[in-house]
Amino acid sequence: MNRFLLPLSIFIVVVVFLGVGLKLNPREIPSPLVGKAAPDFSQPQLYDPATVFSPADLKGKVWLLNFWASWCSGCRTEHPVLMELAKSGEVPIFGMDYKDQRDEAMAWLKRWGNPYPVVGVDDAGRVGINYGVYGVPETYVIDKQGVIRYKQIGPLDPDTVAKKILPLVKQLESQ
């Protein structure tokens, strides 16, 4: 009995480590920006290139910043969720069209619907770099003081919206 105890316990430890390792998603890199001020930008708007979209305009509001692109398949998956959330009126979602063609982006929104009150254009991907974006879609929850409170990597799904985004938004609204 004693002979097997040591190998067995080592085996169990290894299994636990590997099991935890299997559950981790290497794509989900914790963002160092959560809890820090949202990087400033002033980008032309998609529908009105002469007007600038800047986070400074949204001080005092809780809002979502959603990086998307017409070429991104994950954004297509996420889109119905954003439409639903926009329709509910719980929190405004502002779009950032990441490294995209203006006409293609507008055609995409025309076809699938536009959940954004304003869409900024980040054609060179510089705003994306400042926000630590490494693959669209990515979504940030920004509070009244302009601080990033949450970062979603990859498409939002109804479950994440209901369990993470909305409770967080409510909590931030009440502050």
Next chain:
Amino acid sequence: MKWLMLITLLWSGQAWAGEARPLADDPAVEARLKHLAVELRCLVCQNQTLADSNAPLAEDLRREVREMIAKDMSDKEIIDFLVARYGDFVLYRPPLKATTTLLWLGPFVLLMVGATALVITLRRRAHKVVDVPVTDEEHRRVEQLLAEGGKRS
């Protein structure tokens, strides 16, 4: 048919040539970029360095680093810029911190455990191995048995 093959071969050769992208003009900037980029991870294709990757984000980041080099920022400033946005994950050599102590010290701990286990096992075995004296009579018997075995085969 041969012609077709020849054309295909030539064509593929051209495609290969196209992959080596010409980098920016200033060789000094490129040298520093190269030196920095091998230390940085491409976040899209996570097991490649920023230098190796052809992902669009890697290209953008190389452009960003190139611009910072042109602005005469130090290596540390450039790396801090990237770490502030992407976290320690962009570094191929993670810094020694409270959260990474296991990563840095783990291999040495395992080595120590292994070495201790080895020493203990060897000592135990040394106790078990006892010199057994062999008499002349036994020697003769062994030789006889071996000789018989040789005949049989």
